Amino acid sequence: MTVLLLILAGFVPMTGNPPCLDHGSAPEPEDYASGIPVITYHQITVHESAYSATPAKLRGDLQKLYDAGFFLILPTDIENGLSRIPFDRRPVMITFDDGWEDNFRYIDLPGDSQVIDPDCAIAIVNTFIEEHPDFGSGVVFFISWDKVPFGECTEEKLNAVLDMGHYIGNHSADHLAFTKIPPSRYWEQVIPALNSFHRRLGLRTSEINVVAYPGGQIPRGVNAENVLASMEYRGRPAVTQGYLVDGAVGSFKNFYQGNKYRISRLDMALYSVPRLLNWSNIMVESNARPSLHDDLPWRPVNSE
Numbered sequence: 001m002t003v004l005l006l007i008l009a010g011f012v013p014m015t016g017n018p019p020c021l022d023h024g025s026a027p028e029p030e031d032y033a034s035g036i037p038v039i040t041y042h043q044i045t046v047h048e049s050a051y052s053a054t055p056a057k058l059r060g061d062l063q064k065l066y067d068a069g070f071f072l073i074l075p076t077d078i079e080n081g082l083s084r085i086p087f088d089r090r091p092v093m094i095t096f097d098d099g100w101e102d103n104f105r106y107i108d109l110p111g112d113s114q115v116i117d118p119d120c121a122i123a124i125v126n127t128f129i130e131e132h133p134d135f136g137s138g139v140v141f142f143i144s145w146d147k148v149p150f151g152e153c154t155e156e157k158l159n160a161v162l163d164m165g166h167y168i169g170n171h172s173a174d175h176l177a178f179t180k181i182p183p184s185r186y187w188e189q190v191i192p193a194l195n196s197f198h199r200r201l202g203l204r205t206s207e208i209n210v211v212a213y214p215g216g217q218i219p220r221g222v223n224a225e226n227v228l229a230s231m232e233y234r235g236r237p238a239v240t241q242g243y244l245v246d247g248a249v250g251s252f253k254n255f256y257q258g259n260k261y262r263i264s265r266l267d268m269a270l271y272s273v274p275r276l277l278n279w280s281n282i283m284v285e286s287n288a289r290p291s292l293h294d295d296l297p298w299r300p301v302n303s304e
């Protein structure tokens with residue numbers, strides 16, 4: 001009775017020392033697999049080509065990634081040390097390059113109304129996310145301005161992509177390969193593209209700060225990374241991350257050691273999820289922390 005009154009009064013008698021929170025020292029990143037698969041698609045269509053995937057393949061890939069314990073991340077999650085990822089999942093980023101109409105298409109219904117084509121990329125992703133809320137909630141659309149992004153209704157669709165919780169990246173003004181122009185001319189591809197985004201998105205353009213290189217590469221040994229890092233747009237860095245297509249799974253450790261402009265990606269027109277799972281450096285499935293207080297086993301010590 002006395003104890004109850006004391007508790008009601010807000011006073012709890014101490015019976016010995018409280019248990020120590022013993023998290024141990026943060027693990028070294030090289031002790032753990034730290035690869036983050038970033039996968040990319042181009043066109044999503046039933047018409048087979050070297051760069052396309054069918055709607056059925058995309059649906060199948062999403063299911064296989066989900067079943068293998070993956071969780072969708074966005075470029076912001078990499079900057080934030082992947083802190084949003086549930087303790088029993090592992091990260092994957094899904095990207096779509098170029099802004100094809102089959103990535104986001106409306107179809108007309110009788111009587112002047114429109115719906116999103118259920119077989120376009122964004123509808124397939126949204127449906128899967130709705131049915132699997134523990135898969136995470138966003139993918140990246142890298143848009144280039146050498147054609148009309150998403151075919152038509154560009155302004156409405158770009159805003160809708162952001163409204164739906166997805167992410168927009170810069171895929172250049174003219175889709176010129178960065179290996180074919182000197183770094184002193186990169187700005188001609190990056191800045192006019194941002195101006196085009198700004199005309200449709202206004203202030204929301206501040207969220208567009210990652211680039212996928214047209215052609216999938218940037219040259220080595222020509223200061224390309226420093227040129228990209230120093231580029232500004234309306235008082236903020238124009239490019240904080242750069243994405244290749246090099247058929248590799250990049251290491252989180254490399255990113256935190258400063259390699260933000262050579263993030264690896266796999267082209268899923270050439271790749272399968274079972275093959276992806278054979279990569280030796282990707283995190284093991286459901287490598288859960290013993291408790292929510294513990295560090296993620298693969299989070300580097302310097303991930304501020």
Ligand SMILES: [Zn+2]
Nearest residue numbers: 097098214215
């Ligand atoms: Zn492209």
